[in-house]
Amino acid sequence: MRTHRLALAAAFATLLAAGCGGTAESPAAAPSAPASSAPAGPVTLTYWTWAPNMDKIAAVWNQANPDIQVTVSKQAGGDDAAAKFLTAAKAGNAPDLVQAEYQHLPSFIAADAVADIAAETAAVKPEFSEGLWGLVTLGTESVYAIPQDSGPMMLYYRKDLFEKYGISVPKTWEEYAEAARTVHKADPKVYLGSFSSKDPGWFAGLAQQAGAQWWSISGDAWKVGINDAATTKVADFWGGLVQEGVIDDQPYFTPEWNKALNDGTQLSWPSAVWGPGVLESNAPKGKGKWAVAPLPQWNAGENFSGFWGGSSTAVSATSKNRAAAVKFATWLNTDPQGIDLLVKEAFVYPASGKGQAALGEPPAYFAESQPDFWQQAATIGSSARGFTFGPNVGVTYNAYKDAFDKALQDKSPFSASVGTMQDTTVADMQKSGFTLAQ
Amino acid sequence: MNRRPVGALPTGLLVLGALYCLLPVSWVLISASKSPGELFTLGTLTPGTGLLENVRELDAYRDGVFWRWMLNSVVYAGGGALLSTLVSAVSGFALAKYRFPGRNLIFNVLIGGILVPSVVLAVPQYLLFSKLGMADTYWAVLLPQILHPYSIYLARVYASAAVPDSLLEAGRIDGASEGRLLWRVGLPLMVPGMVTIFLFQFVAIWNNFLLPFIMLGDDGKFPLTVGLYTLLAAGANQPSLYNLIITGALLSIIPLIALFLTMQRYWRTDLSGGAVKG
Known part of the structure; x- marks a missing residue:
């Protein structure tokens, strides 16, 4: 009797699930031709x-x-x-x-x-x-x-603490890595920054800066290149720093990260122009101590940013x-x-x-430490590279979180996570019926 | 009366359980007292000084929209739980006390319904309500929560235990109609069970997020859960309103606590258990 009842329930559940699936996938009400003419009345x-x-x-x-x-x-x-x-x-x-x-x-x-x-x-x-x-x-x-x-992305940094640890604003990512080592050596509790496995938008911005093109359209087909050389380079750079232990791996916007920004145990944040709002609410003690600079570059003399x-x-x-x-x-x-x-x-x-x-x-928040904040932002913004997002960014971003979380846990190379993002994205697009260019 | 030493273990376990349940609440209470500047600087369990300021800010936020959300939550949870309790009690009574063809089938389907999480149903329900032209109305949140299989199941179990067949039989012999039996004999005996169902449903609807999130587009109809979420996910270009969110969360559990304290006295079981004994 008991098994009978359970079987019935299971069948019912399956039926329901099937019903739901069917409803969800049924074509949406076809978009009617919108009236472009100016309508009468309010x-x-x-x-x-x-x-x-x-x-x-x-x-x-x-x-x-x-x-x-x-x-x-x-x-x-x-x-x-x-x-x-x-x-x-x-x-x-x-x-x-x-x-x-x-x-x-x-x-x-x-x-x-x-x-x-x-x-x-x-x-x-x-x-x-x-x-x-x-x-x-x-x-x-x-x-x-x-x-x-x-x-547009730029580097936020603690002016006073950079002086204290005797580091200059890094012009290249190589200098950034060097500075990370210096700071962490001087005080093992202090990090130059953090790699966030929870913020795919941040990683995408850094990949854009390196020249990545994750998606592109050619004719009717999508091309997916998340595991291109530029993205792999960015991933391996951060993976190396995390492996070395000279950069923190605390995700952004967590209470712990907020605390680190606030009490000065994290000295910089590669972020976007909207950063002041975050700093103001999460690191109120840093008011008047943060400044901005262009992102470190991959090759000396270049000037690129991302969004x-x-x-x-x-x-x-x-x-x-x-x-x-x-x-x-x-x-x-x-x-x-x-x-x-x-x-x-x-x-x-x-x-x-x-x-x-x-x-x-x-x-x-920047009135004292960076009075020309908006001029800086405009200059940096004009150097931001273009990017085309694909139709299933949500899937890719979730894959980022899963794959990089796992990489942090298993201490496996970050480039493999980029490969996972690529595979997951391509598989999802194929499943959804997009045409993919080879 | 001497305490037996064996009581220490269960008591200890219960104390642990109580701590486990109360710790998050006290965290909310303590965090709500912190001003934005204190939130990430003071120790986790150190009370701050900004509770009144937080409440004032929350009250001023978008011309007091928080109170409107609170009112909406009361309408959804209060109305939904009341209707749901009535429907559950009547159906539970019928399933427990009447033998009719298909009774077991209906009951089994209900049991199956318990196994389907309401989260799964939210999107199909949304599409259905859209077809009816009722999405983004108060009904869109109220109606789907009225029929609740688990409550009907509870009501049935409770009715079979609390309403003695002999009492109904006696009523029938005295010439009471079936409707009268339900209202004057069945439901009064089921009140403790109905209070349980009401509380369960009230809390479930009060805390429900996904259904109103999907159903409602107009922020004037949001319940607290969805409303507070708009404060949390407010885009990155402005300071997150953590202090308002935590204060809002604290204020939003006060009605629940008040409800439990006032309803507790109706929660007396076994009072009518002696109706046919002795």
Whole structure:
């Protein structure tokens, strides 16, 4: 009797699971042809974003544009936001406008969830740097979003402690490794920095700097090259330092890491332009002691950076008010008033070149130690290399976390983890039916 | 009464268990008292000085949206648990006290339902509610949580133990209708069990994250769990609001504690156990 009951239950569960799978995979409501013509009467647009105070920014717009009312719904950011938007798009409930991180935009495009707004955005293209524009076109003729904020990477370091340990700001990664050894030798409790196995975006940015191209599109086919020479070089560099024990392996944004930044047992952080917010909240004691410099280079004399983070404003494919949505997105990201609000209210580093140039006062955290913070950022930002993200970045990023966690645990070479990322990514794309170029 | 030495081991185990359960709560309590500057500098168990400031900041955050989330959570958990308890009690009573064709099949299917984690169902439920045009409404979070197989199972077990057949039989002989038997005899006897189910469901819905996360797009309808998550995953370009999140977490467990303390007195079993004895 008991086995009978269990068997029935199991069968029921399988049935349910099968049912769910079927539902989830059934084709989404085909995106209806959006009406590009200006609609009559006031339209209401919904906007999913996690940027702080976006409701206040929308209120300014709503005041001036009674015909186009924007309702902001503040969402949780990150990978979950992308998954939620994709699910909503599949079910036909997508908002008109959505904040899309650059690395997730290709998955939106692959799911036909965002509209191609090339025609409406031709005029604003010169506002953005080549590298950023590439992130919203994927190197094609289409335009899938308007860049909102950007995250060029630079080296944050403790000025005072660098002096104390007698190290100069590393110009190359070789010098960085040397400095790591010096610091750790002087005080075994102190590290120059940390390798984070939990922040694939960080690693991707460093790989970009080295010239990696993880994905590219040729014709109809995707090419995946995560285990290329540049990425392997970056992985082996950090793997070597971790193996040597001269660099910490604490993931970023953990309480332990925060503490290390705060009490000065970690001296530097290769991060992005949005770093001041993190430092301010996690290392309040370091105020006025941190400075920025360009990332160390792979070859002396070069000047390259990469992007970590940043997002864009996309219009969903099913939006019935596409023209109005593009109008708002354009205002938000290219109009001086919109950018000004983005900077002051949402604390973003604007993607627009004009907006970046208009930044004056440094973040309060850097007022003493790096008064020219924004000028530094603009110079470094212009050296950031372009990159194309693939349609399954989530899978690749998860593979990064798993593989590098394992490498840290087993003390195995980091280059093998890069190979795992490549294999996992390719397998997933094949399974999802993407055409892959050899 | 002399304590037997053998009692030390179970007591020790229970104390360990209590510590295990209370430690995280005290961590939340202590951390909520720390100002942003103290959060990562003070020792883990050293209380800080910023509790009132944290609460004030949380209260001011986006014009007090936290209280709106709290209210939403009360609506979802209170309404959902109440409806769920009624549905479970009536179904449990029926399954325990009536013999009808298909009874075992229904019960087995319910048992199977217990084995399916509700997490698995969230996405299909979302797609269903979208088809009905009910996604992003209060109902989208309330309705799926009303039918809860485990609660029905509990109610059935409780009804078969707490409602004696002879009592129902006596009622029938006195000419009570079946509906009257349910309302005047069955349900009153099941109250302790129903309180248990209510508390279980209330806590489950209060803590539920995935279903409202998927169902709701409008942040004005978020419950606390999803609302606090928007503070946590707020993008990297601004300071994370850890102090607000921890304070919010602390405030969000207060209603649960209050509920348990007030409902405890209804939790008296065996009171009616003597109805047919003696």
